Amino acid sequence: MPDSQRRKPATRKAATPKRLDQRSAPSSRYRLQKSIPDPHSLIPALAPDEIARLKEQLEMAFAAQAEGPRPEARPFLKWVGGKSSLLPQLDELFPKEIDRYFEPFLGGGAVFFHLKHRSPRLRAYLRDSNRELINCYRVVRDRPVELMLLLDHHARLFREEGADYFYAIRKQHDLTDDLARAARTIFLNKTCFNGLWRVNAKGEFNTPVGSSKNPGLYDRDNLLACSLALRDAQLEAEDFRQAVAEARRGDFIYFDPPYLPISAFSDFKRYTADQFREADQIELAQAFRELDAKGCRLAFSNSEHPRTRELYAGFAMHVSVRHPATTWNKV
Ligand SMILES: C[S@@+](CC[C@H](N)C(=O)[O-])C[C@H]1O[C@@H](n2cnc3c(N)ncnc32)[C@H](O)[C@@H]1O
Numbered sequence: 001m002p003d004s005q006r007r008k009p010a011t012r013k014a015a016t017p018k019r020l021d022q023r024s025a026p027s028s029r030y031r032l033q034k035s036i037p038d039p040h041s042l043i044p045a046l047a048p049d050e051i052a053r054l055k056e057q058l059e060m061a062f063a064a065q066a067e068g069p070r071p072e073a074r075p076f077l078k079w080v081g082g083k084s085s086l087l088p089q090l091d092e093l094f095p096k097e098i099d100r101y102f103e104p105f106l107g108g109g110a111v112f113f114h115l116k117h118r119s120p121r122l123r124a125y126l127r128d129s130n131r132e133l134i135n136c137y138r139v140v141r142d143r144p145v146e147l148m149l150l151l152d153h154h155a156r157l158f159r160e161e162g163a164d165y166f167y168a169i170r171k172q173h174d175l176t177d178d179l180a181r182a183a184r185t186i187f188l189n190k191t192c193f194n195g196l197w198r199v200n201a202k203g204e205f206n207t208p209v210g211s212s213k214n215p216g217l218y219d220r221d222n223l224l225a226c227s228l229a230l231r232d233a234q235l236e237a238e239d240f241r242q243a244v245a246e247a248r249r250g251d252f253i254y255f256d257p258p259y260l261p262i263s264a265f266s267d268f269k270r271y272t273a274d275q276f277r278e279a280d281q282i283e284l285a286q287a288f289r290e291l292d293a294k295g296c297r298l299a300f301s302n303s304e305h306p307r308t309r310e311l312y313a314g315f316a317m318h319v320s321v322r323h324p325a326t327t328w329n330k331v
Pocket of ligand 1: 083241
């Protein structure tokens with residue numbers, strides 16, 4: 001049965017995105033704009049010398065941060081299941097020394113950014129099956145300054161045009177330029193309902209617009225810190241089954257997959273077009289045991305459920321009090 005039928009209004013009323021169906025069609029100005037061939041043509045409101053001046057300012061800030069003591073980067077996206085609030089507890093369960101770090105379900109990257117700050121020499125192998133997400137990380141790593149200029153442009157037009165602009169950008173599913181795709185992903189993430197990354201069966205983003213009229217799309221210093229933290233990270237859009245193939249004895253791997261639903265209405269699994277099913281949870285638990293047998297150091301978070309307890313039986317289990325996450329580890 002489709003999820004939409006399974007959810008009952010009595011319990012999910014607040015999350016029902018009615019505005020999606022009720023929206024009038026975006027204005028024709030946007031309907032004509034099918035794709036963005038050249039990201040720089042997106043900044044028509046700025047004169048070329050203004051762009052050059054802004055670029056110079058950002059590059060100076062970037063150079064200053066690269067040389068000075070680095071602040072801890074925080075996730076630049078809102079991500080369902082983000083682990084920022086759990087970091088102090090997770091830290092206790094993680095190894096003190098990490099050389100090679102694998103994170104196959106990267107999401108908002110809270111754990112990676114934290115560990116990279118703690119162990120700057122750590123080599124990171126970051127993976128997620130969401131291609132738009134991984135592209136976004138690559139652009140943050142490689143082209144932060146241009147990305148910020150494009151985001152400023154999106155922010156300006158969103159303030160002027162509101163929801164029409166959101167829906168015009170949302171339907172640009174066919175963008176091919178990496179920079180434009182990354183700016184679109186961040187823009188949609190920060191302006192959509194609750195930062196929820198939800199896609200239809202074709203993999204097209206379909207979360208409705210959120211309520212904020214003037215959301216901050218990025219924090220300059222933080223985006224620069226993220227870019228620096230990612231500088232030597234290896235990023236691939238991959239399924240978890242491939243993601244850990246290279247792991248060897250002594251590597252640390254943190255798994256934070258979509259949770260096994262604890263209620264029939266749970267939306268945790270709806271990150272990508274391919275939902276994360278129970279069969280995936282079972283394969284993941286098998287992979288976890290194989291990696292353990294190889295001598296990898298491991299941690300895994302999920303919901304506290306009889307099935308997860310069964311799948312990870314034999315590993316140390318740590319229930320988090322204030323957050324609906326339980327972590328199993330062997331480090
Ligand atoms: C719980 S989130 C990770 C949250 C992350 N730890 C954070 O702090 O933001 C789960 C992630 O798994 C990804 N994912 C879903 N199915 C996957 C699969 N089969 N292989 C790899 N990644 C997958 C989703 O795109 C999502 O970003």
